[in-house]
Amino acid sequence: MNTAIEILLVEDNPDDVELAMFALKKNNFANTVHVARDGEEALEFLFCRGAHSTRCFDRPPKVVLLDLKLPKIDGLEVLRTLKTDPRTKALPVVVMTSSKQQRDMVEGYKLGVNSYIQKPIDFAEFREIIKQLGYYWLVINQPPPPDAFK
Amino acid sequence: MNLRNVPIKRKLTIVIMLTSSVVLLLTSGAFIIYELVAFRSTLLENSQTLAQIVAATSTAALTFDDEKAAAEILSKLQAEDTILQASLYNIQNNLMARYPASQPLENFPAVAQGDGHYFEHRTLNFFVPVSEGDSRIGTLYLKTDLKPIYHRLRLYGGIMAGVLVGSLLIGLALSNWLQKRISEPILELAETAKAVSIKRDYLVRARKFGSDELGLLTDAFNHMLTQIHERDVALTESEGRARAVLNAAVSAVVVIDARGRILDWNVRAEQLFGWTRQEAIGQILADTIIPPRYREAHQRGISQFLVTGKGPVLNRLIELSALRRDNTEFPVELSISPMKTGDVTTFCGFITDITERKEAAEALSLLAAIVESSDDAIVGKDLSGTIVSWNAGAEKMFGYSAKEAIGRKSSFIIPPDRLNEEVLTLVRIQQGRIEHYQTTRLRKDGSTFHVSLTMSPIKDAEGTIIGASASARDVSDRIRAEEEIRALNTQLEERVLLRTAELAETNKELEAFTYTVSHDLRAPLRHIDGFAQILEEELQKNMSTQVRKFINRIRQGVQNMGKLVDDLLNLSKAGRQEVTREAVPLNLLVDEVLSDLKPELKQRSIQWQIGQLPTAQCDRGLIKQVFANLISNAIKYTRPREKAVIEIGTEKNEGETAIFVRDNGVGFNMQYAHKLFGVFQRLHRTEEFEGTGVGLATVQRIIQLHGGHIWAQAELDKGATFYFTLKGIERA
Numbered sequence: 001m002n003t004a005i006e007i008l009l010v011e012d013n014p015d016d017v018e019l020a021m022f023a024l025k026k027n028n029f030a031n032t033v034h035v036a037r038d039g040e041e042a043l044e045f046l047f048c049r050g051a052h053s054t055r056c057f058d059r060p061p062k063v064v065l066l067d068l069k070l071p072k073i074d075g076l077e078v079l080r081t082l083k084t085d086p087r088t089k090a091l092p093v094v095v096m097t098s099s100k101q102q103r104d105m106v107e108g109y110k111l112g113v114n115s116y117i118q119k120p121i122d123f124a125e126f127r128e129i130i131k132q133l134g135y136y137w138l139v140i141n142q143p144p145p146p147d148a149f150k
Numbered sequence: 151m152n153l154r155n156v157p158i159k160r161k162l163t164i165v166i167m168l169t170s171s172v173v174l175l176l177t178s179g180a181f182i183i184y185e186l187v188a189f190r191s192t193l194l195e196n197s198q199t200l201a202q203i204v205a206a207t208s209t210a211a212l213t214f215d216d217e218k219a220a221a222e223i224l225s226k227l228q229a230e231d232t233i234l235q236a237s238l239y240n241i242q243n244n245l246m247a248r249y250p251a252s253q254p255l256e257n258f259p260a261v262a263q264g265d266g267h268y269f270e271h272r273t274l275n276f277f278v279p280v281s282e283g284d285s286r287i288g289t290l291y292l293k294t295d296l297k298p299i300y301h302r303l304r305l306y307g308g309i310m311a312g313v314l315v316g317s318l319l320i321g322l323a324l325s326n327w328l329q330k331r332i333s334e335p336i337l338e339l340a341e342t343a344k345a346v347s348i349k350r351d352y353l354v355r356a357r358k359f360g361s362d363e364l365g366l367l368t369d370a371f372n373h374m375l376t377q378i379h380e381r382d383v384a385l386t387e388s389e390g391r392a393r394a395v396l397n398a399a400v401s402a403v404v405v406i407d408a409r410g411r412i413l414d415w416n417v418r419a420e421q422l423f424g425w426t427r428q429e430a431i432g433q434i435l436a437d438t439i440i441p442p443r444y445r446e447a448h449q450r451g452i453s454q455f456l457v458t459g460k461g462p463v464l465n466r467l468i469e470l471s472a473l474r475r476d477n478t479e480f481p482v483e484l485s486i487s488p489m490k491t492g493d494v495t496t497f498c499g500f501i502t503d504i505t506e507r508k509e510a511a512e513a514l515s516l517l518a519a520i521v522e523s524s525d526d527a528i529v530g531k532d533l534s535g536t537i538v539s540w541n542a543g544a545e546k547m548f549g550y551s552a553k554e555a556i557g558r559k560s561s562f563i564i565p566p567d568r569l570n571e572e573v574l575t576l577v578r579i580q581q582g583r584i585e586h587y588q589t590t591r592l593r594k595d596g597s598t599f600h601v602s603l604t605m606s607p608i609k610d611a612e613g614t615i616i617g618a619s620a621s622a623r624d625v626s627d628r629i630r631a632e633e634e635i636r637a638l639n640t641q642l643e644e645r646v647l648l649r650t651a652e653l654a655e656t657n658k659e660l661e662a663f664t665y666t667v668s669h670d671l672r673a674p675l676r677h678i679d680g681f682a683q684i685l686e687e688e689l690q691k692n693m694s695t696q697v698r699k700f701i702n703r704i705r706q707g708v709q710n711m712g713k714l715v716d717d718l719l720n721l722s723k724a725g726r727q728e729v730t731r732e733a734v735p736l737n738l739l740v741d742e743v744l745s746d747l748k749p750e751l752k753q754r755s756i757q758w759q760i761g762q763l764p765t766a767q768c769d770r771g772l773i774k775q776v777f778a779n780l781i782s783n784a785i786k787y788t789r790p791r792e793k794a795v796i797e798i799g800t801e802k803n804e805g806e807t808a809i810f811v812r813d814n815g816v817g818f819n820m821q822y823a824h825k826l827f828g829v830f831q832r833l834h835r836t837e838e839f840e841g842t843g844v845g846l847a848t849v850q851r852i853i854q855l856h857g858g859h860i861w862a863q864a865e866l867d868k869g870a871t872f873y874f875t876l877k878g879i880e881r882a
Contacts, residue, residue: 016677019676019684022684069670098668098669098670098672099672100719119672119676120676122679122705122709
C-alpha cells in the first residue's frame with residue numbers, strides 16, 4: 001500500500017460498500033479507503049491487531065465512516081471502544097446509518113461521535129453527502145496531530 | 151214608683167208628708183161638712199122666721215083681699231137681698247101679689263103648693279100658710295138665694311187649702327230635719343259597708359251617732375268588721391302559705407270544680423302549659439290542657455265520680471298526653487285527688503312533665519333492643535371480669551345461654567393461652583381506654599373461633615369506671631376470606647410480574663423489530679435506488695425514453711416505499727410511546743411545521759388564516775406530528791386550487807375547545823368519513839394525491855394518547871375540516 005489510508009469505511013453490506021465506493025470513486029477518494037466488513041475487523045484495523053497487526057499505529061485514518069448495524073461487534077460498541085481508549089479518542093468518527101432511531105442518535109452523541117448522518121434513500125442525495133463528507137474531513141478539516149493519539 | 155227602691159231619706163220624707171197631709175185633709179173635710187150643715191140649718195131658720203113675719207103682716211091684706219097692701223108688704227122684702235122672689239096666694243089659691251113686681255107672672259108658681267120647704271138649684275123655696283086665728287086665709291111663697299152658703303164654702307175651701315199648703319211646707323222642713331237623725335247613721339253604715347265590700351278594706355269603721363238602736367247596729371257592724379279583718383289576715387296568711395307550697399311544687403297543680411272549671415293553677419302549671427294563672431282560672435280544664443281525644447273521658451270521669459264517688463283515675467298515677475298552649479302535646483304523669491269541702495267537690499290534679507323521663511326510657515329500651523338484636527356478642531362485665539349481661543348474639547356465638555353465663559368469670563369463653571390478654575385488657579379498661587383487637591374465643595362445644603373485639607369502659611353517672619362492655623364479632627369467615635384474598639393477591643402479583651416481564655420482552659422484541667425494519671427495509675431501497683441511478687448513468691447514451699421512464703418508475707417506487715416505512719415507523723412509535731406532557735403554545739408548533747414545509751410551498755399560492763391557539767399540556771413532538779400531518783394534507787388536497795385557503799383555529803364543541811385545520815381543497819364524501827383514520831385507508835387515488843394511508847391513523851393514535859378525539863367534516867369539492875380536542879388544553 002503506497003497511499004496512506006485516509007478513510008476507514010465500516011460497512012457489512014456489499015451493496016452499500018459498492019454504492020459508497022462508487023460515490024467515493026466519483027469524487028476521487030476511493031484510493032485512500034479501507035473497508036472493514038464488521039466491528040471486529042474495524043477495531044483490529046484501528047488497534048493494529050489480528051490481521052492488521054503489521055499496520056503502523058501511528059498512521060490513523062483521517063475519518064472513520066461507521067455503520068451501526070454490524071455483525072460481531074455493532075457500531076455503537078465500536079464507537080464506545082474508540083472513544084474510551086485514549087489512543088483512539090481523538091479519531092473523528094462519522095456514523096452513517098439507515099436507521100432513524102432517536103435512541104441511536106442520542107447514544108452516539110453521548111459516546112462522542114463527531115457527526116451523525118442518516119443515509120437517504122435517494123442515491124443522488126447520498127452521493128452529494130459523500131462528496132461533502134470527503135471534502136470536509138479530508139480537505140477542510142485539520143486532522144488531530146499525532147500527540148492526540150497518545 | 152216602687153217605694154222599695156227609694157232611698158231611705160226620701161222614704162222617710164214621703165212617710166211623714168203622707169201622714170200629715172192625710173190628717174190635715176180629714177180634719178178640714180170634717181170641719182167644712184160641719185160648717186155646711188150648721189149654715190144650712192141657720193139659713194132655713196132665718197128664712198122661716200122671715201116667712202112667719204111676712205105671713206103675719208099680710209093677714210089683713212088677705213082678709214080684705216087688698217092686693218095693693220099685699221104688694222106693699224111684699225115690696226118690703228127689698229131689704230133682704232137674699233129673697234129672690236115672693237108671692238101671696240089667697241084662699242082660693244090665686245096669685246094675689248108678687249115680688250119683684252117687675253118680673254113677669256109666668257116666672258112665679260101659678261098656684262100655691264103644699265106647705266114646707268124644698269131646695270131647688272141654688273135656691274130654697276118655702277110655701278108658708280097665712281092664718282087668721284085658726285083659719286087659714288092664704289099661702290106665702292118665698293124663694294131664697296143660697297149664694298151666701300156657697301160663698302162661705304169657697305172661703306172655707308181657700309182657708310183650708312192655705313192651711314194645708316202651709317202645714318205641708320212646715321212638715322217637709324220638719325221631716326227633712328228630722329229624717330237626718332235617722333237616715334244619716336244608716337247611710338253612713340251603708341257607705342262603710344260599700345267601702346268594705348268594694349275595697350275589701352276591713353279597717354274602715356262606721357261612725358256612731360248615738361246610743362239608740364242604730365248606734366247598737368253600728369257597734370255590732372264595726373265589731374264584725376274587726377273580726378272579719380282578723381280572719382282575713384289569718385286567711386291571707388294561710389292562703390299565702392298554701393300558694394307558696396303550691397308554687398314550690400315540682401308538679402303543676404291544677405284545681406277544678408265539679409263542672410271542670412279551673413279554680414287554681416300554680417306557677418309550674420303556668421310554665422308547663424303556657425297559660426298564666428289569671429288566664430287559666432275560670433276556663434274549662436278540658437278545653438285548655440286536655441287533648442281532644444281525652445275530653446269526653448274526662449267529662450265522663452267527673453260525672454261518674456259525682457254519682458258513685460269513684461273514678462278510674464282518682465288517687466293513682468296515670469300517664470297520658472297533655473296539651474300546651476301552642477297545641478303541642480307532651481307526655482305527663484297525673485294524679486287526681488277529689489277534695490270535699492262541705493257539699494262542694496273539687497279535684498286537685500298534680501301533673502308532672504315526663505318528656506325527658508319518657509325519652510330516656512325510650513332511648514334506654516331502644517338501646518336495649520339494639521344490644522339484644524345485634525348479631526355481635528355484647529357482654530357486660532364488672533371490673534373483676536364477672537359477666538353481668540349477655541345478649542342474644544352472645545348466646546348464639548358462644549352457645550351459652552344468658553342464665554349459664556351471667557355471674558361467671560369470663561375465663562370460660564377464653565382459650566387458656568389468651569387468659570393473660572384478658573387480664574391486661576381489664577387493667578387498661580380501668581385506665582379508661584378503649585381496646586380493639588383480634589383474638590380467639592372458645593365456644594361451648596370447645597371449638598375456637600376468631601373474633602374482632604372492642605372492649606370499652608362502662609361508667610356510672612359520676613364517671614367512675616364500674617365495668618367493661620365487650621363487643622365481639624365472629625370474624626372467622628372474614629379471616630378466612632382475608633387469607634384467600636391474600637393468597638389470591640400473591641398469585642395475582644406473581645401473575646402480574648410474569649405478565650409484565652412477558653410484556654417487557656414483547657416490547658423489547660417489538661423494538662428490535664422496528665429497529666430492524668427501520669434499518670433493514672430501508673437499506674435495500676437505498677440499494678435499488680443507487681443501482682438504478684448508476685444504471686441510468688451507465689446507459690445514458692444508448693437509453694431509449696422507454697427505459698428511462700422505467701428506471702424513473704423504479705426510483706419513484708423506492709421513494710414511495712421509503713415514505714411508507716417512515717410512516718409505519720411513526721405509527722408504531724405513536725402507539726407505544728409514552729406521552730411526555732409539557733405546556734406548549736400550539737401556535738409555536740404550527741409555526742415550526744410551516745417553516746419545515748417551506749420547500750413544498752414554493753410553487754403554491756396559499757392564503758393562511760391562523761388564529762390564536764391555546765397552550766396545551768401535551769407531548770411537543772407528537773402534537774407537532776399531528777399539525778404536520780393535518781397541514782401537509784391541507785396543502786396536498788388544495789393543490790388543484792389556484793387560490794388555496796387554509797385556516798387553523800379553535801371552536802367550542804360541547805364545552806370543549808376543538809382545534810381545527812380547514813381547507814378549501816377537494817374534500818371528500820362524508821359517506822367514507824369512517825375510513826379516514828384507518829391504516830392504509832385512502833379516499834383518493836395515488837395518481838391524484840400521493841400518500842401511504844398511514845398519516846391520519848398516526849394522528850388519531852396520538853390524539854387518543856392525549857385523551858382527546860379527532861373527527862372531520864367535509865364535502866366533496868368544497869374542502870375539509872379536521873377537528874381535534876386534547877385533554878390538556880388550557881382555557882384560552
